[in-house]
Amino acid sequence: MTEFIPPGTRYHPLSSPFPMKRGGQLIGARVAYETWGTLDAQAGNAILIVTGLSPDAHAASNPDNPAAGWWEAMLGPGKPIDTDRWFVVCVNSLGSCKGSTGPASIDPATGELYRLRFPKLSIEDVANAAVEVVRALGINELACLVGNSMGGMTALAILLQHPGIARAHINISGSAQALPFSIAIRSLQREAIRLDPNWNGGNYDEDVYPESGMRMARKLGVITYRSALEWDGRFGRVRLDSEQSADDPFGLEFQVESYLEGHARRFVRHFDPNCYLYLGRSMDWFDLAEYADGDVLAGLAKIRVGKALAIGANTDILFPVQQQEQIAEGLRAGGAEASFIGLDSPQGHDAFLVDFARFGPAVRGFLDTL
């Protein structure tokens, strides 16, 4: 699975055994990460970025890998997360397939891929693994912890489980608990993969691969990552050229269908299907209310952080802005100076990956106050 790992990735060997929240432990596991900028003498200028479901640790270009990263516009010298000022770390999530240990990694106990023998994965495990990287880099306290999407969950788990780990926090399009609409979407994505005969109980290989299931899962993801409003303006009812469109009445005809197909083709062979199942379920399970007798605001209020900003897109249907508003409210109840910004980005949940004109100033403005 080495093709999933960007060049220049560094690795941190996790403590071994590494205990997992829902039982079991990992032996000899590792977390992939990249860094930008320079850590100051007091190790006081560090920012950790934890990511959404699919990104790797290559958030932006750096000397080890000059290729553009998935957050290139946000991270670098003079950019909203200014690497002339900040030392930035981005980790690949535990359970992923982009360098960190996950279901697509070798299980040292058997010498074979973990596949479904990988222990149940929780966001809390992803959080603990990320914190080990921070500690290993000599950082006792982060200047700021930034989490996007699933990373917004991971960040909250980090803050809850490691009091004092960060002075400030930016939660972008995240949530303190999974709600039933997003659980339903992810459940259907998993079902698409598991119904593909080539998934074969997780025992696929490059030749017999659940490509159809992954294509369905990815298309459903893309539909829920964006927004109807954006697509009305972007695609409308525009047809494909006749040479691109299919002959049969159920083939590709509209531009929006071709767009989904393109996204699916770029994804299906670049993300491990079993890792997709594990990471998706970890999000379903995440719920800060479990730490406070079923009260999610009280769960958030257990977090100690000095200053926080929750940002969301008003068109997000997967992690609706009410969830980011709730994060700000809960953190405020815990004593943080916390605010919420709902941005009028048309691009839905994915807005933080594309609408830099809105997300850039919001992030920069907050970091400038630190």
Added chain:
Amino acid sequence: MTEFIPPGTRYHPLSSPFPMKRGGQLIGARVAYETWGTLDAQAGNAILIVTGLSPDAHAASNPDNPAAGWWEAMLGPGKPIDTDRWFVVCVNSLGSCKGSTGPASIDPATGELYRLRFPKLSIEDVANAAVEVVRALGINELACLVGNSMGGMTALAILLQHPGIARAHINISGSAQALPFSIAIRSLQREAIRLDPNWNGGNYDEDVYPESGMRMARKLGVITYRSALEWDGRFGRVRLDSEQSADDPFGLEFQVESYLEGHARRFVRHFDPNCYLYLGRSMDWFDLAEYADGDVLAGLAKIRVGKALAIGANTDILFPVQQQEQIAEGLRAGGAEASFIGLDSPQGHDAFLVDFARFGPAVRGFLDTL
């Protein structure tokens, strides 16, 4: 496929040949319908109901079939559509599998099922077939034409193609053109069916049947028919009892997953997969803008109807209320006395099937003015 047809269904033989908008014609085709109430001597009290994608013609109980119908609360003596006053006709859409001719019917030319040899189906064809039933019942002018969801499209096609057919119109959760989000959802539903090896190019039977594909398609439908808001209150993060929940980490665990599974199980063997493909695509293709050089409002303004009401649910993500607002605006531009009501129903697109406390008074209030 007789099991799909409710008892007491009546049939109207369509004119033969029946020409289809996108080419081809049907020989010896028929439309299934039911009626309630009594047509007055002037044939002036008739209401036609055209339906969403999956319902049959059994909108409510009647002497021929006392079983409750899919709009039982809305239709009957003293109900919002009061059958003591109105003579009501509901037709099953052409192309469906609930009594009307469609891909699951016998092609008289071959003596075998049409399957994918059924000609391309348009909403305009569904509209023309419904109008033949109205004419055959001796009705020159409907007192009101009511269309729900896909039926909202059908109703607009009826009005446009048959000027003078109705004095009044209620369009419920309908649209004048398919937009890319809904096209994307339906495209993915079709892909799920077509990727199921048992679909077999449309040549399945009861034994080898695309059950997985239909299950996926239906679940995706249900997700987009309801709303996240409703599900937050209805399911939250409630788990299944341990005896109901699956052992494996990717099986059913949350109530919302079990709800989707139940919906899928009730549907997959009760709707023909090929009919699902045809009807879905007919909705994608529907666009009143085609009648007015690409201007959808101008297309609506070509319709002549005296009085109209467009109703929608503010939580609808599949046919968002802006589309019903647009219908009212366009019909008004065409000279109709047209208004729009956006209801605060939490149930999304399906609200007209469940939120009778809101939809009932809206429909009754309009009919009372006729």
